[in-house]
Amino acid sequence: MLAGPIYDSKPASLYATQDDTNTWNAIKDSTQTYGFGLDYIWIASWIDSGCVIQSTWDTTYTTPSVSLPGTKVLVWQYSKGCEGDITGFDCDLVNPAYESTLLSLLVNP
Numbered sequence: 001m002l003a004g005p006i007y008d009s010k011p012a013s014l015y016a017t018q019d020d021t022n023t024w025n026a027i028k029d030s031t032q033t034y035g036f037g038l039d040y041i042w043i044a045s046w047i048d049s050g051c052v053i054q055s056t057w058d059t060t061y062t063t064p065s066v067s068l069p070g071t072k073v074l075v076w077q078y079s080k081g082c083e084g085d086i087t088g089f090d091c092d093l094v095n096p097a098y099e100s101t102l103l104s105l106l107v108n109p
Helices: 021-034 096-105
Strands: 013-017 040-049 072-082 089-094
Touching: 013 021, 072 096, 089 096
Parallel strands: 013 040, 040 072
Antiparallel strands: 072 089
């Protein structure tokens, strides 16, 4: 017999693209069927490829294609392949409503 929870107590989170309906539906089904959902998501919804300057949060790009009540969007990847697809980097923006939450979840080396 197990004593106590059998899961990690850290918040559950996931990275996926905005239009990845298979993933979002799986999370929604998991929440409805088993009561297991996500606390946070990191959503990828690219305005453009390459270097793009984006300084404001835009819910047009940060809302998953499937409704996930109770799940908060923590980070938005708004551009991919800045300075090259292979050797470059992606650009992300932290949701201003959850900046302190993100900082509390980071682990210092």
